[in-house]
Structures are given as structure tokens and as C-alpha cells.
Amino acid sequence: MLTDAVIQNLQKVVSEPSLAKTRYELKKLIGAGGMGTVYLVHDRELARDVALKLVQEDLDVEDFSIRLRAEARTLAQLDHPGIVSVYDVGVLDDKRVYYTMKFIEGESLEQALKNEPSLAWKLRIFRQVCETIGFAHAREIVHLDLKPGNIIVAPFGETLVVDWGIARALSQTLPSENSSQTAGTPIYMAPEQLDPGLGAVSPATDVFALGRILLFMLTGRLNDNSVDQATIRGSLVKISRPLRAICNKALSKYPENRYPSGLELMEDITRFLDQKPVKAYEETWLEISLRWLRKNKILLYLLLAYLLMRVAVAVFLRK
């Protein structure tokens, strides 16, 4: 008689891909996205564990295999520490395309933020993400599906941007026309992604998503319809004005008002971390002075010490 456990086991075996004719040995399921499923597999040739991404069974295998192959090619063009390396591309007996990549142990940014890290940590992580995306932009590739769930924070604080499934080269013709302009996660999508009539996707499209991510990292909230706008404003008040201005610039409705690419956004975040004026915000004289004093506290203390001594000496000599 078939028990529930036996049925479950059979279902699992049936749903698992057959890697028999490959050099890989299935270990476990890691996760599933919109286009593919990721497994932890063991590479018998090189005796190491790698991640294997495979087109999901229930999808149009032909169309999505083209997309998965395109994703692998995109990743192969992007040799950067913040982007996972692709090792191999292949096809299973059932015609599904797969590719293998470096296996990364870590947690998503969303999970990492639950530990309530410091502002400096958040900005350092965000800067790394901007640098990675800026690198892709410099190679004329846009990610188009940036969100905290697609950012992996590894145990030593290094970050990886994953799921380049709908990424595209700016010059590239898509397998399905305009598909990347409508695909993505709505809350992180730029206006031009939701309404192609507003313009073509560009690096500024990713900048919008980065602005959303920054807002989420700073406030723990997203500026969507499900959240009261007063709550968002209340959370933003606690953030310094330059940082708020960076967020607002990245989230401008019109792409031309945003940072042109991830690199410019990274540069402004770096300036903020270095206590330098940011491009998105024009400081008042008082703010410039206070920032300068914060940056040069030692000099302030020395000048105060000198003035105190001078006053003490003058008083002493008058007696």
C-alpha cells in the first residue's frame, strides 16, 4: 500500500531533473524564481559543489531555454566580484537548458536587514550593489529586476547581485518583443518599465530600483500604496537631508532627472560616507560648517584647548 510518505517521495523523485548524462550529481533544491529552479549539485569532474539553474518544467521550454542561455551569456560577460561566475551551459535529455555557476552561501538582503544593522553597514552594502550595477551599466547591460531578494549578502559582508534573468544588453533584440519592459517586480519597477510609452529602459531604470532599495534599507518600508504616505514621511524625517535627496533623485519619475547610472549613485553614496557634499543636495553654509566640524573634530578640540589655555594664561598673568 502507498503511504503518504512514499507518495511524497515519489513526487519528489519525479519532479527532480534527471542529471544522469551530465557530470553533475543532484544534492538539493536551493530555490525557484520566475524562470528557473536552482539546485545545489556536485561536479564530479572537479569535485566541488556548484549551483545549477534549470528552466522550470511547467514553462515553455523552447522560449525559456533561449532566455536562460541569454542569461548565462550575460553573466559570462560580466566578470565582477559582485556577480556570480558562470561555469558551464548544457542541455538535459528533456531539452531543458541549464547552466552552472559558483555556489554562494549567504542570505538575501531582505533577511540581512532583519538583524537591524547600522546605517554605515547598510550604506556600505548599498554602495557595493551600486558598484556592481554600475559595472554592468558600463558594459551596456541593464538588470531590470533589482530588489532586496536578488541581492545576496555573503558571510564576510560581500554582496552579489543575482537573477539576471531579464537583464539585457542595451543594443540587444529580445526573444519576445518588449518582454523586459513588463517583466519584473512591480514595486521596484521604474515608470518607464510599467508604461513603455514613457520611454525605453536604460541604466536609469536600474537606478530607480536602486532608489527603492535604498529607501527600503533606510526606512524598512516601501513607498507603495499599501503603506500610509505619512508613515513614509515620518520614517524619512529621521534620515539626514543629503541621504533623502539621494533617494529622491534616484526615484525621480523621469529618467533624465535620475543618476545616469549606478556608478554616479555609488559616487554620491561614497561622498556621503566620506562626509563630503553630495551632488543631489545643495547645503546651506550652516550645514557646510557643521559637516566640516564633524569631520575635523580633532581640530575643534585643539582650538578649544588653545583658547582655554590662552584665557587661563591671560588671567594668571593679570594677577
Place this chain on the structure above:
Amino acid sequence: MSKPLIGIIAGATLGLLDGLSSYLTPAVRMIFLQIVIGSTLKGLITGILTGLIASRTNKLLPAIAAGLVFGLLLSYGAAAFTPDPNGHHYYFQIMLPGAVLGAIVGFSTQKLGIPGRSESARSER
């Protein structure tokens, strides 16, 4: 500007201002000119020496410490060689502000001075 040059400008300027501030103390007004010249020279020498030390490192604290030590030593010399007409030496009154001014010169050289070529090469290594 190089660090020794910043040291010279900062040291001489702060030394001059420090010397001029003695005018507010009537007890030493009779040796005012001596104090101004001595203080300016002291600041200048402190600036050169601190700038030279600062040009060998990129770290702020060693430069401040160097300025403080040179300021203290030169102020001691100034206090020892310039007694008032009654033969009284103002050691602490000159040495303490002098040391703090030296520290400010050290800070300025490191913050405002441009690292030399050899220094950059060292930090790259």
C-alpha cells in the same frame, strides 16, 4: 602644496597670531616685539620639522604628535631664553599653548598637504 610648505605657512601664521595675542596681557607688553618675532620663528621651525615628519607618513596622529613635541620643545627654548625684565621665566604660560599650536600645525600639514611621490609609493606598497 607640499606638507613642509603647509607647515611653514601654518606654523608662521599661528605663531604670529599667538605672539600678537600677548598684547592682551599687560604684564608682558614691554617685551611684545620680542615675543612676536620669537613666536613667529618658533612656529615657522615647528612647521618645517612637523611638515617633514608628516611627509613620511599618511597618518594623522603621528603628525599631530610630532607637532606637539616640536611645539613643546621650541616653546621651552623660547621660555628659557626670554625672561621678563625681572628675570622671571614663563615656562608653562608659553609651553602649553605652544604645544597645542604645534599639534594644530601637525593637523594642518596632514590634512591640507599633498603627499609627496615617495610617500604615495610607500602607501601603495
